Amino acid sequence: MANQKAFQDYYPDELSHCYGCGRLNEHGLKIKSYWDGQDAVAVVEPMPYHIGIPGYVYGGLIASVIDCHCIGTASAAALRAKGRDIETNLPLRFVTASLHVDYLKPTPVGVALEVRAQVKQIKDRKVIVAATVSAKDEICARGQVVAVQIPEQMKPNSNLS
């Protein structure tokens, strides 16, 4: 996917400062999400200090990657549902209404994590996305995000779609 643009690469600059997925946040995780058929996938390599118990990834980081990956997926899915092309249309930027994570087993640190999302529902301004986080093909956590299209008062630039 190295030569493919991620969903987040289409966000306008004003909306690209997110600590989780903003390409312009130099301190952040820079999560990048791509379609893989009907699923959306991101691969994340936590830093060695992103641990909870030594040897295992911090639960807050797992929540963070599920959050940003599902929000990116909601954005791309909402555009696709309208028959609009992400290449030529500004993405519809979503925020998180709720986030749920079940931690199924300890997630080892030092390996790439695959975050795989599926759109469960698209309705008006709301998209529900479910995701798994896997290490070495084993699912370590499952999550669900309820995403809503960004409220007007949160937009840094009112010209955005």
Next chain:
Amino acid sequence: MANQKAFQDYYPDELSHCYGCGRLNEHGLKIKSYWDGQDAVAVVEPMPYHIGIPGYVYGGLIASVIDCHCIGTASAAALRAKGRDIETNLPLRFVTASLHVDYLKPTPVGVALEVRAQVKQIKDRKVIVAATVSAKDEICARGQVVAVQIPEQMKPNSNLS
């Protein structure tokens, strides 16, 4: 609370590397939780780069502070429920089985956030803790953590309680 020890200050060194609350993780958030009557409180000041949309705190950070604060609260509450004193007993270290966060309104960046938790249930090795995150006395997010006492295979040192 400056001269009071936080719950996390009682964790043994081997369990103090958490990115969210470990006093020995130099990159982390170093969340510190204290009793305030029956509630447990932590005050967190996100960094300027912990943003989602410009001006507002990143949802993953809010999930992280709820997670660590509730886990610390579970640890202290489980000890208290056994009639054991945190000053003289090793805390019972918990991990997160599930985490749920409802984002009620945008959380402004640049202000101290109060995370306030209440223990909802203590049963065997499981503690359920609910929390709110407030900015300037307004509740911006509500969360709930199901905490379970750390499984044997995750303990970095089997001498721990």
